[in-house]
Amino acid sequence: MPPPSFxxxxxxLLRSTFSGRRADGALAIDYSPTALNxxxxxxxxxxxxxxxxxxxxxxxxxxxxxxxxxxxxxxxLRLGSEPVVFSLTSPELAIRKVELPPxxxxxxxxxxxxxxxxHIANLPEDPILDAHVLGQGTQQSSGPMEVVLVAFPRALYNxxxxxxxxxxxxxxxxxxxxxxxxxxxxxGRLHSEPGPLALLDIGSGLGSFAIFSQAxxxxxxxxxxxxxxLDSLLGAQLGLDADQVDAFKLTGKLAKGEPPSSGxxxxxxxxxxxxxxxDLRAGLLYLESRTGGSLDRVHLSGSATxxxxxxxIADAVSAQSGVTLERFNPLQGFRIGLVDEVGLRxxxxxxxxxxxxxxxxxxx
Numbered sequence: 001m002p003p004p005s006f007x008x009x010x011x012x013l014l015r016s017t018f019s020g021r022r023a024d025g026a027l028a029i030d031y032s033p034t035a036l037n038x039x040x041x042x043x044x045x046x047x048x049x050x051x052x053x054x055x056x057x058x059x060x061x062x063x064x065x066x067x068x069x070x071x072x073x074x075x076x077l078r079l080g081s082e083p084v085v086f087s088l089t090s091p092e093l094a095i096r097k098v099e100l101p102p103x104x105x106x107x108x109x110x111x112x113x114x115x116x117x118x119h120i121a122n123l124p125e126d127p128i129l130d131a132h133v134l135g136q137g138t139q140q141s142s143g144p145m146e147v148v149l150v151a152f153p154r155a156l157y158n159x160x161x162x163x164x165x166x167x168x169x170x171x172x173x174x175x176x177x178x179x180x181x182x183x184x185x186x187x188g189r190l191h192s193e194p195g196p197l198a199l200l201d202i203g204s205g206l207g208s209f210a211i212f213s214q215a216x217x218x219x220x221x222x223x224x225x226x227x228x229x230l231d232s233l234l235g236a237q238l239g240l241d242a243d244q245v246d247a248f249k250l251t252g253k254l255a256k257g258e259p260p261s262s263g264x265x266x267x268x269x270x271x272x273x274x275x276x277x278x279d280l281r282a283g284l285l286y287l288e289s290r291t292g293g294s295l296d297r298v299h300l301s302g303s304a305t306x307x308x309x310x311x312x313i314a315d316a317v318s319a320q321s322g323v324t325l326e327r328f329n330p331l332q333g334f335r336i337g338l339v340d341e342v343g344l345r346x347x348x349x350x351x352x353x354x355x356x357x358x359x360x361x362x363x364x
Contacts, residue, residue: 051337089177184356277320
């Protein structure tokens with residue numbers, strides 16, 4: 001399995017690694033250590049139809065399931081030998097936008113280990129590294145190059161690669177989940193919002209905030225520590241362990257007793273609400289200082305979206321930051337086939353990366 005690339009067709013941030021005629025159907029799979037999300041999409045004329053989906057929670061006992069078994073469960077959606085497109089992420093993933101002296105592609109490749117150590121604190125040991133030059137920076141230009149640098153833990157990548165090899169499958173291309181999700185937003189919003197877009201993605205153990213356009217990653221911030229802080233405050237307030245916190249965020253219910261009121265939850269995580277609001281304010285000030293642009297809303301996605309809406313947390317962050325948090329539906333560009341539509345709506349916020357993968361495949 002080739003190393004991950006974060007360059008895609010619908011966004012010029014992402015270069016395609018697949019060539020040849022596209023099949024009429026494809027399976028898009030997004031994997032993190034806490035969940036696997038998959039959709040089956042087929043092309044019908046000018047439309048893309050979603051006619052299958054699967055969300056597999058990897059918490060509790062499921063954490064110990066062999067990866068090959070987990071992937072095989074998602075592959076049940078696949079028809080025949082249709083291509084598989086794949087994205088993955090990890091709490092140890094690092095994405096940085098950096099400025100480097102002008103250099104050739106070969107020089108950049110050779111400089112990656114040094115630049116990764118220089119720009120990424122707590123760099124995983126022997127990571128998978130990738131980079132992409134934004135804009136028109138070249139060796140001949142006088143100014144610095146803007147480069148997106150990605151580092152992924154090799155051990156997890158090797159586990160994933162071994163699982164695919166055991167199933168006899170080579171994905172048509174591989175992406176980083178956060179970039180795939182941005183690609184999905186671009187595909188759904190580019191015509192109605194031609195300027196920069198922003199995405200706040202809050203999931204299980206993972207979080208990020210990005211401002212981006214079709215040609216540029218303007219800002220990326222890892223918010224994993226915010227999610228960890230939120231979970232620890234909820235666990236302390238409600239007397240829950242890590243798996244119970246995840247279950248509460250997904251369902252809004254407790255195993256025993258009545259769920260807390262919105263006021264109780266907001267008071268319990270008031271620190272995190274303030275931190276997220278400051279993250280948004282700082283990001284929008286950075287956008288204004290770098291481009292002169294502004295945004296009046298930030299798209300919200302991830303498995304915690306329902307929790308943030310249900311307990312009024314999204315509204316509280318909006319009020320404190322001065323920018324509207326708007327739930328993003330990554331499936332708006334698909335026609336929905338014969339599936340459990342109620343179940344699909346319940347998990348739609350988690351399918352952003354898978355939707356971005358499918359869009360990338362069929363638009364390349």
